[in-house]
Amino acid sequence: MSKDSHEKPHHVMIVESRFYEEIAENLVNGAMAALEKAGSTYERFNVPGALEIPAAVKLGSLRKNNPFDAYVALGCVIRGETAHYDIVAGESARGLMELSLIQDLPIGNGILTCDTKDQALMRSDPEQRNKGAAAVNAAMALLKMKNNFGK
Numbered sequence: 001m002s003k004d005s006h007e008k009p010h011h012v013m014i015v016e017s018r019f020y021e022e023i024a025e026n027l028v029n030g031a032m033a034a035l036e037k038a039g040s041t042y043e044r045f046n047v048p049g050a051l052e053i054p055a056a057v058k059l060g061s062l063r064k065n066n067p068f069d070a071y072v073a074l075g076c077v078i079r080g081e082t083a084h085y086d087i088v089a090g091e092s093a094r095g096l097m098e099l100s101l102i103q104d105l106p107i108g109n110g111i112l113t114c115d116t117k118d119q120a121l122m123r124s125d126p127e128q129r130n131k132g133a134a135a136v137n138a139a140m141a142l143l144k145m146k147n148n149f150g151k
Contacts, residue, residue, distance in 0.1 A: 010143060012042040012136070013060040013068040017075030019049045020117070026124035027074040027110055030132030035072075038140060043068075050075040050088050050111050054095025061105055070106040070139040074132055076124065079115045089113040106142035110135025 012035055018024045028044065035042045047056050053073045060068055073096055079085045092111050100107045110131050114120040123129040 010040040010069040011066065012040050012070045012072060014042050014044045014072045014074060015053050015056040016044060016046055017050045017053055018046050020076045023076045023120045023124045026126060027132035030126035030130045031072050031074060031136045033126065034133035034136035050077050050092040053092055054099060057099055057107060061103060070143040072108045072110060072135045072139050074110040074135060076112040076120045078117055078120055106139050106146055108135035108139030
């Protein structure tokens with residue numbers, strides 16, 4: 001996604017849940033590399049868990065000075081013994097989807113929902129599944145579409 005020399009670089013908000021540090025670090029490393037490759041600028045914001053990610057994106061969308069063009073949500077929910085997994089996974093995804101649809105925000109959802117930590121490590125690793133970069137690519141594709149439709 002190279003940019004024309006006269007075009008301002010896209011400015012992206014990365015919201016990362018740091019609940020699982022190693023997984024979060026993998027995700028953000030993949031995302032930052034993809035953003036740098038695209039010529040985009042970014043700012044990182046940490047939240048405690050996946051449930052806080054949609055609220056952080058909403059707050060970021062309200063910023064007037066140096067607004068964000070797109071948003072990347074990064075985190076991980078690993079299945080446990082209770083229904084908490086289903087609530088966190090479902091509600092964080094629902095919150096991001098509502099923001100995307102209602103506020104026309106280009107959001108790449110990189111919140112992993114895995115059965116095991118090993119699955120999460122493999123999906124987050126920039127040398128393997130690289131879901132951090134995949135979330136960036138999704139956000140940038142939506143941003144391109146939004147710009148093409150003149151919104």
